[in-house]
Amino acid sequence: MxxxxxxxxxxxxxxxxxxxxxxxxxxxxxxxxxxxxxxxxxxxxxxxxxxxxxxxxxxxxxxxxxxxxxxxxxxxxxxxxxxxxxxxxxxxxxxxxxxxxxxxxxxxxxxxxxxxxxxxxxxxxxxxxxxxxxxxxxxxxxxxxxxxxxxxxxxxxxxxxxxxxxxxxxxxxxxxxxxxxxxxxxxxxxxxxxxxxxxxxxxxxxxxxxxxxxxxxxxxxxxxxxxxxxxxxxxxxxxxxxxxxxxxxxxxxxxxxxxxxxxxxxxxxxxxxxxxxxxDPVIQYVPQAGSSQSQNRRSYFWTQFSSIGNAISAFLSDYTDAVQRATALEQRITSAAQSISTDFADLVSFGARQALTSDITISQDSNGAWNYSDVLAFQRDTGKSRRVNAVETLYATMPVHLYLNASWLGMHLQPLLQYQDSSGYQNGFASPDLGMYSGLTEIHLRSTGNMLIMTWAHARMSGDGTLIKRYYDLLKRWTNFLVTNSLLQNNQISADGLQNVNMTNLAIKGILGVAAMAQISSATGEDADAQAFKANASALYQTWKSLALSSSNSGHLLPTYGNTAASGYALMYNMYPDNLLGLGVIEESVYEAQAAYYSTLAQSAGQFGLTFDTSSNGEANSAWTLFTAGSIANSSTGTRNELVSMVYARANSNASTSVGSFPTYYNDTTGASPTPGGGQAR
The missing domain is CATH 2.70.98 (Beta-galactosidase; Chain A, domain 5)
Known part of the structure; x- marks a missing residue:
């Protein structure tokens, strides 16, 4: 945990x-x-x-x-x-x-x-x-x-x-x-x-x-x-x-x-x-792909209050108790965070409430009765895209949901799964958000891997197998897509916007998605599928390793297969789910080699850390730097803390608002966001 x-x-x-x-x-x-x-x-x-x-x-x-x-x-x-x-x-x-x-x-x-x-x-x-x-x-x-x-x-x-x-x-x-x-x-x-x-x-x-x-x-x-x-x-x-x-x-x-x-x-x-x-309502949700019928969904708090006046009165009278609950929660969170580092504890305090700004909704039947079995959460990208339940953003917020209440992750996944399990959704891969557009097919590999990883994470951490049982056929269809397409990719865009051929980091995302499905199959009693997908993941990993590992003494992973340029590297943040969920795909020797390599790179890093890829023109990404830290947490606490401190340095940079409050993407030397609006997710 x-x-x-x-x-x-x-x-x-x-x-x-x-x-x-x-x-x-x-x-x-x-x-x-x-x-x-x-x-x-x-x-x-x-x-x-x-x-x-x-x-x-x-x-x-x-x-x-x-x-x-x-x-x-x-x-x-x-x-x-x-x-x-x-x-x-x-x-x-x-x-x-x-x-x-x-x-x-x-x-x-x-x-x-x-x-x-x-x-x-x-x-x-x-x-x-x-x-x-x-x-x-x-x-x-x-x-x-x-x-x-x-x-x-x-x-x-x-x-x-x-x-x-x-x-x-x-x-x-x-x-x-x-x-x-x-x-x-x-x-x-x-x-x-x-x-x-x-x-x-x-x-x-x-x-x-x-x-x-x-x-x-x-x-x-x-x-x-x-x-x-x-x-x-x-x-x-x-x-x-x-x-x-x-x-x-x-x-x-x-x-x-x-x-x-x-x-x-x-x-x-x-x-x-x-x-x-x-x-009120907070969202119009279309549960079936290709359908014109939508649901007007209301905030969950209305199940307890008949008027906004009653709700406000209850909120005001609850202030003292709310402070006491918050104090206890904060003590638990900060104590765990400080066991890693003070820098990390500050970042956690800065970011915790931002993860939880979703609308938690409930539906009503034709008579107005609440359907307590239909509670869905909707997360809005408050940035340039304004997409709803964007998969990469939900993936980035996954750890906070798992830590605080893993069932919340399921409430966000359910609308995505429900929509894509309908007959109107004909793609063999996962949508990047609630609504699929032809111009976004270049991100189907990362979205599919993310959905499988998150769906298993929800089931494993919450103990609730409802989603993996209900949507098993959909998840299996997605996994078959990853088995065929993960290892060798072309015309795919990674989570950091790169579109290189055969990206090592993107490939391992797909492979770990297959490994997550092996766990899902085992948990649902589909033993034959479990063995098959486990074997698929193992075979894909062995081939991936032979293509991606450098032949140099460092033995680190190359940014793309065969890219042996001495200065070329990429942060392998997509290894993180293997560590988080104990999937057991990646060998410890690979983690150790990466940790040592990151430590070497850090010696010549910019003021605000490492770029996520040497082809990114000096652009760092705070989210993926922290996922990288999480991936090698068991191999080198020293390197983990170095990476965390890089993100902290940018968050703590108070020189001027002209470089951005705390953008997702920023120059590793100046801290400036690379484009107007670059402080928002993309």
């Missing part, structure tokens, strides 16, 4: 978001990424904040692409802005920062008071209702640093920018007040289902809420007006502006809360807000 955990942060490399910030940083932590995750919970609730060049300020907009939040504190009648820009307050200074698997924490100095600000995106591996609820917490505590009592009021708002990428569209909103809590909600006057503009869903409803507490006030209206009012009076008017207008009218339409904490030296009871983005 340690090897499964080794690749947990890989997911962070596929969801890089545009972010802006402006306060000031003197971090007590050694890990200082350019961007900090704030609200990371679902495909359309991904808010980040930039802190380039060790800036000591948070006074710029935290954003998911273009969405703004703002926060103020009023201390002894003086306004201080602790997040956002363009407000009436003085600039605050960030003293310390910390990233955990579920939280980003900042200690911010505002005059003689320190504000402790926490952005909390829960991870709930034991509760699908809680995990599927697309909300996050924001909390603030305050402490005097001079020993004197201070009069403190807090303010926070969001704008309607969360609901559309077109700021000229008209928003509608309301504020709902109950005896226990208050929430603002806003959506478009004319929402467009299943449509997005600049990565913002046009059918979103944004909610901002808090529990009813003493001296809490609220208001909706023009952002500048409310912020100025708070700066002057420390409170809001408990009113809502019902003149519906464009999102960017008068500045921006905003939804605000203010709380008067009174006068004290310490305010240790946190002020807590909850932010959420809800879409």
């Amino acid at each position: 340690l090897n499964a955990f080794l690749s947990l942060p890989l997911v962070l490399l596929f969801t890089i978001f545009a972010s802006r910030v402006d306060s000031q940083f003197i971090s007590a932590q050694n890990f200082l990424p350019v961007s900090y995750p704030l609200a990371v919970r679902s495909p359309y609730l991904n808010a980040w904040i930039d802190t380039p060049d060790r800036t000591t300020s948070l006074n710029v907009w935290p954003t998911h692409w273009d969405n703004n939040n703002v926060g103020f504190a009023r201390i002894d009648g003086v306004a201080w802005q602790w997040m956002g820009e363009g407000g009436p307050g003085n600039t605050t200074t960030v003293l310390t920062s910390e990233i955990t698997p579920t939280q980003s924490r900042f200690s911010v100095l505002a005059g003689s008071v320190v504000l402790n600000i926490t952005f909390f995106s829960p991870i709930e591996p034991l509760d699908l209702v809680k995990q599927s609820f697309p909300f996050v917490y924001l909390s603030v505590e305050a402490t005097s640093i001079d020993g004197n009592e201070h009069d403190v009021q807090l303010y926070s708002d969001i704008t309607a920018e969360w609901i559309s990428g077109d700021r000229t569209k008209v928003a509608v909103w309301q504020t709902v007040v109950s005896s226990t809590d208050v929430y603002h909600q806003a959506s478009l006057q004319n929402p467009e289902p299943m449509t997005e503009i600049t990565n913002i869903a046009e059918d979103s409803t944004v909610y901002y809420s808090m529990q009813t507490v003493s001296k809490m006030t609220y208001q909706s209206g023009i952002s500048g007006t409310m912020r100025s009012q708070f700066g002057s009076t420390g409170s809001l008017s408990d009113t809502q502006d019902n003149t519906f207008q464009a999102i960017n009218a008068g500045g921006f339409i905003a939804f605000a809360f203010a709380v008067d904490l009174g006068s004290s030296t310490s305010f240790t009871t946190p002020t807590v807000w909850a932010l959420g983005i809800v879409r």
Whole structure:
């Protein structure tokens, strides 16, 4: 399980978001990424904040692409802005920062008071209702640093920018007040289902809420007006502006809360807000290839709540318990990660919540009853492609699912398997995502290998054999394709975008897919198939080894068969599943030779590590570097840690946002993303 955990942060490399910030940083932590995750919970609730060049300020907009939040504190009648820009307050200074698997924490100095600000995106591996609820917490505590009592009021708002990428569209909103809590909600006057503009869903409803507490006030209206009012009076008017207008009218339409904490030296009871983005339904899913019939699938949390108000109230009242659960989970995760290295623990903390932004959905029958046997998860590539359940991205997130709850991997695989098992799907290989296009046939080998490996990983780690039994014939058909096509490939594209002939790394992916099917056959009682596929995998491996091993003293693997150029190499990250799942295909001597070779290469590597292939023009890939580390984890912990530290060096590079927050692909020397948008998965 340690090897499964080794690749947990890989997911962070596929969801890089545009972010802006402006306060000031003197971090007590050694890990200082350019961007900090704030609200990371679902495909359309991904808010980040930039802190380039060790800036000591948070006074710029935290954003998911273009969405703004703002926060103020009023201390002894003086306004201080602790997040956002363009407000009436003085600039605050960030003293310390910390990233955990579920939280980003900042200690911010505002005059003689320190504000402790926490952005909390829960991870709930034991509760699908809680995990599927697309909300996050924001909390603030305050402490005097001079020993004197201070009069403190807090303010926070969001704008309607969360609901559309077109700021000229008209928003509608309301504020709902109950005896226990208050929430603002806003959506478009004319929402467009299943449509997005600049990565913002046009059918979103944004909610901002808090529990009813003493001296809490609220208001909706023009952002500048409310912020100025708070700066002057420390409170809001408990009113809502019902003149519906464009999102960017008068500045921006905003939804605000203010709380008067009174006068004290310490305010240790946190002020807590909850932010959420809800879409209903969240996806239209076509379960049968070639069919025009689709399912409107809803988030799983609706199985427990009859109204969004009830769900919000439960989420707010659960805050203390949610923190306790998160603390226990984080202790387990970080303890395991730190047993590898401190660098790795930081990467895990940075990436964990990013892996779990899928929509967990459920269907209903014609009478509206929930079908609890039909729970499916959908993962969106939040990058250039915006594909759903892209196989290579799901493969990269596989280790975190296996570590936290292996059944989650099955919920993602099921839609892919169901679609391709239908009569309308005629290909003998696996689709790269939900929907097959003729222009993508060049990646069928890697997709097929990935699907077989993941399907076996799910069954092995979860103990649930449902998928391997139900889709056995489909999996067998795919395996026969790999037996014929894995060893010698032409016109195939690897996961890192290479299209060389007979790539050693791509070939072993297919061979390990065959080996995974041998395990599937054995587990389902198909003994004849198990023996046949085991023999196939062994024979393919022996031929692969004879073609791929260098004849030099190092005995390392060549990037392509027969490529004996002294400077030629490739990271063999596709060996990782053999180690992860104990497939027993690759001999230890091959792992040891690779570990020694990587160690030699590392001596002359760029500042940010090894390129994934010498034909990549100096391009490194953080995900595949970590998979490579996982592949040789049992052979050389020293080399494993060297590779991890290379990725950490890039993640911790805080010099400038101009080189990208933390792109999947980057130059091994400069750290810059090779193309605009290169921070996203491709």
